[in-house]
Amino acid sequence: MSHSSTALIETRSGLEHQVGVVGAGPTGLLVAAELAIAGVDVVVLDRYEAPDTTIKAGSINVATAEILDRRGLRPAAQAAQQRFGEELKAFAAAHGTPTPMSGRLAAGGRASFPSTGHFAGLFFRPDLLDQTDPRIAAHPGAGSSVMVRQSETEALLGAHAEALGVEVIRGVEVTGIDPLRDDQGVEVGIALSTSRGPFRVGWVVGADGGRSLMRHLAGIDFVGTDPETTGYQAIAEMDGLERLRPGWNHTPTGVYSLGPIPGRILTVQFTGAPDRAIRDQPVSVEELQASIRLVTGQPVTVKSIKGRATRWSDNARQAVTYRAGRVLLAGDAAHVHSPFSGQGLNLGAGDAMNLGWKLAATVNGWAPEGLLDTYTTERHPIAAQVLDWTRAQVALMRGDDKTAQLRRVVQQDLLSNTATTTYMVLTTSGIAQRYELDSGEDEKPPHALVGSVIGDAPLSDGSRLADHFHTGRFVLLDRLGGPLAHTSARWSGRVETIVEDTAVAGCPESYRVLTGLLVRPDGVIAWATETADADEAVAVLIAALSQWAGTATQILEAVTR
Known part of the structure; x- marks a missing residue:
């Protein structure tokens, strides 16, 4: 936004920024970028002086990799x-041991859909x-950019x-919110x-x-289930690692995972939630060592921790709504769960993409009625499914015998x-998610693709479909000779054609x-057709554009008439 536009905002309403984002993690940064790409003046406030480098998710899913691709970030990923x-x-x-990147080449050395992943430590077989x-065929090429750690994603x-002009102010503690009202x-x-x-x-x-x-x-309730684990x-630098097996391992006292990078250790113990008295304190060498010994049953000695360790639980809760007036929630503020499979980062990225353009449309004054409320109605069911999954x-x-037998059934009979493997990979990859969207046609059901996440495809001009999303606008593909364009x-x-x-x-x-x-x-498909009837296609396209992109530009309407 230009300085003159900002001054106009201050004159009209006393506002310094059109949107304030509280939290500079991956979700906050992505939603701020989505607002900025649409010309919204946004500031990000974060209480930490520097980005969080604590070890967290070790990868992103296909849906998140495609989000980065659609915004021109694929080379960085x-x-x-x-x-x-x-x-x-x-x-x-x-x-x-094999690396998690193996098994990603199909016959003839072609790049294949990334199949690395697990459910409760039971890994999917790429073959x-x-x-x-x-x-899967509609989502090619994502395997080259999914193994991106959370710290690198945030960076x-x-x-x-920053390249879009977003102002990020760190070391700022937000303590309260109060409504601002005009003279009326x-x-x-x-x-x-x-x-x-x-x-x-x-x-x-x-x-x-x-x-x-x-x-x-904002007074938004946060409901769900209480934790039963501490993870x-x-x-870390440890002695006695030769006693442990690489990968995920289930024991009578919990679960541990060694690798897939040097020094990385994860433990899950079924001892209830972390002690509230220490939950805000750094994880000590002694605390980590005690957990490793409890879960593995081996006398491993932790000599030092590199950076910061994380302490977490399987507390699973969700905000009953993602909006209260002018306050909206995204990422972990809207939903929390155990970090298994790294779904939190991906869920937050989906929130940011869904919210960003809708809030920008509202701020910029062209949002169709009720558009911003579709953020909750579309994203809430997605998070609910992820919470149940975790x-x-x-x-x-x-660690009981009956659960051990259930794991054998799941691994040997289902996976x-x-x-089953294809279903599980599609689900964890994020591309199977689908919103229930109207077709724009009163009597016809929507095309099967409507509501699903767009993949990628080569185009006749040598570009890829993903290349046309860099500006953050709607994208229209016209194969009827120009009437749709x-x-x-x-x-x-608002539309790139x-x-x-x-x-x-x-x-x-x-x-x-x-x-x-x-x-x-x-990146969500709003309308699709296979008809060769241009008049029919134009009529339904107008309905879809009106539903999602608001009222047509009046000046061009007059010219068209």
Whole structure:
């Protein structure tokens, strides 16, 4: 946003920023970047003086890798994966184990869909994944950028937000929120009380973690299930590691995982929630060592911890709504669960993408009625499913004999066939998620692709479909010779249009048969058609654009008439 535009905001309403994001983790940075790419003036406030380098998720899923790709960040993610790969290779060489990156080449050396993953420590077999499944075929190439650690993801999102002009202010503690009203008593914004004085903003996005103050101050209930485990994760220097097995291991007293990088250890003990008296204190060498010995039954000695270790539980809770007036929640502020499979980072990225463009449309004044409320209705069920997924994993990790037998059934009878493995990989990858969206047609059901996440495809001009999302606008594919493109021009500045005569070689079959495709800024398919009737396609496209992109630009409407 230009300085003149900012001054105009201050003159009209006394606001300093259109949106304030509280929390500079991956979710907060991504939602801020999505707002900035749409021209919204946004500030990010974070209580920490520096980015959090605590060891957390070791990878991102396919859906998150594709989010980065659609915003032009694929090269940075690929570079991060390459760096991580060197560490994985070093661990594998030292322990004689395969790396998590193996098994990603299909016959003939072609890049395949990434199949590395696990459910409760039971790993999926790459050879059992159906690489011909049409849903998988529509998402090529993501395997080159999924092994990106959370710290690296946060760093590249921070650089992305900075390049878009986002102001990130660290070392600021937000302590309160109060409504701002105009002379007629209408609420026009929120005053954030902070350790550096007040910040007057139009909207607040709470991305401030599982103990979110923004959620508490907004009066949003946080419901779910209490924890029964305490877990630890660290990079440590240890003696006695020869007594432990690499990978995930179940024991009568819990679960531990050694690797896949040198010094990385994770433990899960079924001893209830972490002690509240120490939950805000750093994990000590003695505490980590006690957990390792309890779970493994081996006299491992922890000599030192590199960086900060994490302490966590399987507390699983979700905000009953993601919006209270001008306060919205995203990421861990909206939902918490155990970190198994690293779903928290991916869930937060999905929140940020869904919320960013909708809040930007609201701030910029063109949002269709009720658009911002679809953030909760679309994302809440997705998080609920993830919470249940993580609860099931905790149940499968218990150390009793009956659970051990259940694990054998799951691994030997369920995860030993192609259909189940493909389903599990599709679910953990994030590409199986689907929103229940209207078709824009009163009498016809929506196309099967509507509501699903867009993959990628080569285009006739030599570009990829993903290349056209860098500006954060709607993307329209017109294979009917121009009438769809002509129609979308009425939404000037909101839609990027691609016109091609026919699909090119290498285009996934599910996209090859389409004559028209409209994708929202968050990568969700809003409309698709296979009809050759241009008049029919134009009529439904207008309905879809009106539903999601608001009223057509009036000046261009007049010209069109």
